[in-house]
Amino acid sequence: MTGPLRIIIADDETPARNRLRELLADCAPAVPHELVGEAANGREAVELMSRVPADLLLLDIRMPEMDGIEVARHLLSLPQMPAVIFTTAYDLYAIQAFEVNAVDYLLKPVRSERLLAALQKASQMRPPGQEQLQKLARRPRTCLSVQERGKIVLIPIGEIIFLKAEQKYVTIRTNEREYLLEESLTNLEQEFVANFIRIHRNCLVAKNSITGFEKVAEDGGDSHWEVVLKGVQEKLPVSRRQQFIVKEFAK
């Protein structure tokens, strides 16, 4: 790597950010670096990262809006995913999970020697992989993210009306528009089982977007059900296998 290490700090507590800044200053003679930004919550961190290129992210786990692990998952869609070091005060679950998944982490209060060692390692560190992060995640993501023109676009789960698999991609439909996502529908179904329901082999619908079902006659006398959705014109067919949801919805 050429030039100083570009670092971003994300932590919701001001004193914690101040402390890290002080410690980074202490480490400056040994590891030349440049603090290029600070974020006070998960969403800010994602936005910042897609604007300001950085090599290393010091990422707190417990933050409002979006936790650190989800932040890292969204950053994976960046062409230049930075190295990530998680920081946490006390979180048995997280610490065990990190050890298992070999993701680097620092315990708060952070010791300057420990930070120095982490910085020295950072230049050779590989960013964590999606699979590792998925194992660390404790709850479904609050947003899905897609990359558009080098920027990360966050789509809050609550705004999604349906997810439809089309060949290699999944189409995300919101009130306004569509996005293309490179994830598997099966994984999405598992993660968001609380919010979405499968109506067809290739389609998940947000439960609270369903306003009703309509029976549609086909040529040849058969008929099938279609989902009527809030806010969009499209009607989506319910496959024969998933027809039981029509009955469940009626309850």
Next chain:
Amino acid sequence: MLQKVASINQNAYPGALPNFRNLGILLRILLLVNAVCLIAAVVKSTSLEQTLQEFTAIAALAEPILILSLLVLMVGGPWLSKLPFYRGAGIVLVLELCITTLVYRLGGNFFGGGIAPLERLWFFTLLMTAALIVYFNMLSRLLSPALAESRLQALQARIRPHFLFNSINAVLSLIRSDTKRAEVALEDLCDLFRVLMADNRQLSTLEQEVDLCRRYLSLEQLRLGERLQVEWHIDNMPRDAQIPPLVLQPLLENAVYHGIEPRTEPGVININIFLRNDQVQIVLRNPYQREGTHHAGNKMAMENIRERLSLHFDVEARLTAGLRGNLYQVQIVMPYLRSEK
């Protein structure tokens, strides 16, 4: 322990059936029933010989009932223990009556005409079963304060480690820039832990508890800055009222953890303490943030406090909690006992 968890919303000890698969319990039932049979035999007879005869006669009827009952209870025990106490006890009584009737009908021919009428047997069975249930219930009630106390001690010092480490981190951040504030913060931390680590089985005063809470909140303020806003309404607070120590502080800790920390915008914690109808009323409100993952810890702290309140004030104290619009409210009502100090 399991029975305690099931009894979560009741203040008083709700009672429990014994574990019918426990060898000690089975032995005790066997011994006690046989002892009662022996006493009956002694009462009815005048000589040792006659006593033995009487005992054999009683046992011939009692033992089959007893053995059959124990078998049935061993099989049904786990299911019975899941029921509320009174229902479980009722079912056991009915079971015993059925078994008695069964043995009487089946054995009736065998014994000929020489045995007591069924109604009398029913009466004795009911009496014996009820006495045993009461006995076992009293035994577990006797043990339960000890259980509660050890549980209480295990739980009370459990401030979130997350809070400790974050606070120390915040103090560290002040040492270079604002030594004065760092000093105060460390002193607050000290005071807080002094109380946390003390043997807190004695009552403290409301004034002391409020003081402790202020120290706790000022530490949280250090970390959270203006995200944490606190409104105290305690002008009419009875300062000398007795209160178990660390009743208020864990509730505030919950409020910060669940109500303030998950938010980016500032949130207000509202504390009202006043006297009404000679009862101390404590009302806490904080913004409610739907997070979903931390509720177990929250319930545990709440249960711990509820248990301690009932240990000190029995049914006179109450803790209720719930959503009021978009605020989470916890209310404690307890008797106003003046401290002697």
